[in-house]
Amino acid sequence: MNSMQYYSPNTLDEYHKIYSELSGKDIIVFSGGTDLMIGRYDLPQDAVIIDISRIDELKGIEIKEDKIFIGSCTTLNEILYSHKIQNDIPILIKAIKTMASEQVRNRATIGGNIGNASPAGDTITPLVVLEVRVEIFSPESNEVRTIPIKSLFCGPCATTLKKGEIITKIIIPLSKDKDVFYYFRKIGQRNAMTITKASLSAIAKYSDGKIEWIKLASGSVSPVVKRISKTEEFLKGKVLTPAVIDEAREMIAKEISPITDIRSTKAFRLLITKNLLGDCLYYLIRQQNI
């Protein structure tokens, strides 16, 4: 392998200083490397690697007031084993449990999963329905800003991040609503270690036999993960009868835009997304009857 230039800053401030001396060079932000190592021969050899894995500010999970902050370099297993996340954000636990393997989850970071911006990225749909904000550090200005996660993605594997910018934190608002229902399910080639062909994340509040509100996001069925807002709006205030569920299944199919690729076909993705929504809504009814 050719020698690539790389830096391993210990602080964001150090990164800012390094950046100002790199005038014009391409930058590859490198975290756990579980995505990047596989394509390492295709990386532009004149780019500079910025290894952010030694920056302590980017690690760990913290609760402050009504928010949970997850550092972008926190590994998927650190999140999986965190009591805070287990208690307060079970949908994220459910999603991470389906991801990769023990070996990969010990290296893969949440910032890398979001930064990779794959429509199949399994932490993304839960984070979209949780309406999280992401904090971004600009090495140019040496400042941070926060944006809603939905403004981060602009195409399959493309983000709105400018050159050298890194995600520093994921900020999850803690819900004041009690008894919120959550759902995550992904469908792949097999059960374990599988890339998502289609997935669905939902959180909802059900009261007096009606859906008070529901938030939905589908994975792998549109160029960027986004909320399924028409179907959400349709379900609001509804009693979940089989007819309503059938109508919602038809609606979600119109709101997504799946493609045929090496992993699946458009028709199959449409069908399983409809089935996932049906599964989710029937599960909601069962939960209410317990």
Add this chain to the structure above:
Amino acid sequence: MNIDLTVNGKPVSIEAEPLDRLLDILRDKLELTGTKEGCGEGECGACTVFMNNKLVNSCLVPAMHLHNANVVTIDGLRDFDFFRFITKAYEENGAVQCGFCTPGFVMSTINLLRNSSEKNVGDEEIKDAFAGNICRCTGYDKIIKAVRQLLTMDIKVPERFYE
């Protein structure tokens, strides 16, 4: 770049490029060939090692992440008492056929044994523990049988190695 790390308890110093894989460093530079390469993409687990006490795929770890790291491979675990029990259970249950996947399965077995006693390990936990290991020969049943047998024995596996 020059990297100082510990491998199987011994300090080593190596010359490598930032994105060279730990797997190649182990096999080619340090001649620790118990660790195997199957897929080179994090899928098969043949390259599994402990890094800073965590189970990882050595094919996905770049050299630049190895400064001061503590790496433990299957070659460094053979002399521990628990290793003999694992070998025996794998042999008795026919859990080794071509053997290529075995070093990786053994690493995941060690990780499972040190984190659990039989009580909290059900079928789901066993499946999860081996989600990152592929075997093309045994059909898994025999490996799972060996692991179940090991879980019923009171085998002492240290929580950390060479620290």
